[in-house]
Amino acid sequence: MNPVTIDAIDDPRIGDFRVVSDPALMRERGLFVAEGSLAVERLLASRFRTRALLVTESALARLKPAIDASVESSLAGAPSDAAAPSDAAAPSVVSAPAPDLYVTGSAELRRITGFRFHRGCLALGERPPDGSTPGGLPPPRAGAPVVTLDAVADPDNVGAIFRNAAAFGAAGVLLSPRCADPLYRKAIRTSMATTLSLPFQVAATDDWPGPLERLRDDRARLIALTPAPGAADLGSVTRSSSGGPLVLIAGNEGDGVSQAVLERCDATVRIPLDPAVDSLNVATAVAIVLQRFHEATGHQDTLPG
The missing domain is CATH 3.40.1280.10 (SPOUT methyltransferase, trefoil knot domain)
Incomplete structure (x- = not known):
């Protein structure tokens, strides 16, 4: 996955990132946003598909192992969440395209998103139509309510x-x-x-x-x-x-x-x-x-x- 440098905050390729502070518009577009390295890494490793990432150069260096693992898993046609319960219903998974990767500066990132909580990286996840985790809810079992x-x-x-x-x-x-x-x-x-x-x-x-x-x-x-x-x-x-x-x-x-x-x-x-x-x-x-x-x-x- 080759990163694309974003110099202009009105670049049409990052239009979805300009509405991340509007929950109604995000739902309308079938998206949600993860902020910060921990949330972005967990999104990349989850059963939710990552649509795109917008990161600074320093954040990209921190996230590279998680991005590489997610891309490898997508190409293999399997979710990268290895911790999914063994008795959960296995979703039908096909090979998915790798997320778009955009790189910009810290000042530009703040101007694009309109808030300061991003800690150098944001990712857009695709919201399932029913709003639930792909693969469904596993049943309760002894010790796991x-x-x-x-x-x-x-x-x-x-x-x-x-x-x-x-x-x-x-x-x-x-x-x-x-x-x-x-x-x-x-x-x-x-x-x-x-x-x-x-x-x-x-x-x-x-x-x-x-x-x-x-x-x-x-x-x-x-x-x-x-x-x-x-x-x-x-x-x-x-x-x-x-x-x-x-x-x-x-x-x-x-x-x-x-x-x-x-x-x-x-x-x-x-x-x-x-x-x-x-x-x-x-x-x-x-x-x-x-x-x-x-x-x-x-x-x-x-x-x-």
């Missing part, structure tokens, strides 16, 4: 939950139609780009909460997080856990998990809190619950020394 978000509309919370889910071995994330877009640049950044590596599914508006019913039909246990007094204590639930497949469900901080979803759950759990505090940030709550189930299923990492 599916985290489900019900109308969590804040992109910072969505990004943080993805990061927590990846940290504690979740199989993937299921999002209701009213959730924030996990491919929005703010969610990607907050997640440390785990939205590009952890499989997820965005449910269709006319099918929610159908995916939860199908997971339950496949013998997964559905557990909703709620501060409601009638919910079971988290400790008692994790101690009695059979280690089978779980779906852990969190709602938004205003309304919590919707009644339609609660009616389909096998249990509700709460995190014991000081009486002076009525609830936790949803990303924090998900992290605590994931860690407790992670530990209960035998992942008891110890500190060195």
Whole structure:
């Protein structure tokens, strides 16, 4: 892949990069943007196709191994994400063209994009028509739950939950139609780009909460997080856990998990809190619950020394 030098910010070849700060236009064009070396590397190694890169010379030097690996994988007709779960449905993959590679200066990059968060490199990914990870969402399995978000509309919370889910071995994330877009640049950044590596599914508006019913039909246990007094204590639930497949469900901080979803759950759990505090940030709550189930299923990492 030969880099093309961009000297003029109105060069038509980089027209898509001039609208990266407009989420509506990006969706209309079927694109999303990854910013910074970590996010760009994870995009290149993911099942999402990279359309183009816009980088400085110094960023190009840092990214060269990841770019070379992505090009080699594309030519071979296989996704470069070697960490995909072995029991996930394998997508049909054909040889894809290598992404366009454009090189420009730091000042030009800021003028092209209109923001300063790029850290010398941006990449455009192609958004699948259904907004979900190519290849689909793997089912939950022992020690690897599916985290489900019900109308969590804040992109910072969505990004943080993805990061927590990846940290504690979740199989993937299921999002209701009213959730924030996990491919929005703010969610990607907050997640440390785990939205590009952890499989997820965005449910269709006319099918929610159908995916939860199908997971339950496949013998997964559905557990909703709620501060409601009638919910079971988290400790008692994790101690009695059979280690089978779980779906852990969190709602938004205003309304919590919707009644339609609660009616389909096998249990509700709460995190014991000081009486002076009525609830936790949803990303924090998900992290605590994931860690407790992670530990209960035998992942008891110890500190060195």
